[in-house]
Amino acid sequence: MTLIAGNGAEEAAIRDVYAQYLSAFHTQRAELVAPFYAPPCLFISDEVVLSFSSEDEVRNLFETIISGLQARDYDHSDVRELTVEMLSDRLAEVSGIAVRFDSSGSELERTGAKYTLRKSGGGWKFVAAVVHTAASAA
Numbered sequence: 001m002t003l004i005a006g007n008g009a010e011e012a013a014i015r016d017v018y019a020q021y022l023s024a025f026h027t028q029r030a031e032l033v034a035p036f037y038a039p040p041c042l043f044i045s046d047e048v049v050l051s052f053s054s055e056d057e058v059r060n061l062f063e064t065i066i067s068g069l070q071a072r073d074y075d076h077s078d079v080r081e082l083t084v085e086m087l088s089d090r091l092a093e094v095s096g097i098a099v100r101f102d103s104s105g106s107e108l109e110r111t112g113a114k115y116t117l118r119k120s121g122g123g124w125k126f127v128a129a130v131v132h133t134a135a136s137a138a
Contacts, residue, residue: 011084014092014117017124018082026076028069030062038118038125045131073102090119097134110134 017036024032037058043050052058066074082096095114102108112135116128 007086007089010086010089010092010119014084014094014124015082017117018079018094018115021126022077022079028066028074030059030066033062033066034059036126037129038120038122038127041126042128043131044129046133069100069108072108073104074108075101075103075105077101087116092117092119092124 021033021036024036034055037052037055039052039054039058041052041058043052043061050061052061077098077100079096079098082094085093087093093114093116095112098111098113100108100111110133112132114130114132115126117124118127
């Protein structure tokens with residue numbers, strides 16, 4: 001696959017959107033996370049492929065994810081090895097490894113993620129998320 005030559009301004013804008021997304025996730029409020037997605041969108045993991053046609057459906061997914069993390073005393077995530085690849089002037093792939101910690105600072109887990117973002121009138125938004133074990137994050 002041929003990638004588009006780096007566009008520093010767009011890559012910076014995507015990194016900024018990702019930082020805002022991570023900040024929203026850290027609030028543990030699904031209603032602040034869901035607007036970063038542009039339905040129709042996909043969420044894919046080893047166990048499931050989900051398709052969402054509305055922001056409410058995305059919010060419901062994140063309510064479930066956040067509830068599960070809260071049950072494990074989740075506090076925050078550090079994202080490592082964050083990369084941005086421009087696929088076109090309106091498509092990009094972001095990948096990284098989220099290291100999740102509990103309130104005592106102990107590591108809960110490492111999760112790899114790849115996101116496809118699409119630029120439209122509303123700016124850069126996630127249209128697909130693939131979550132996988134960090135061991136497969138090569």
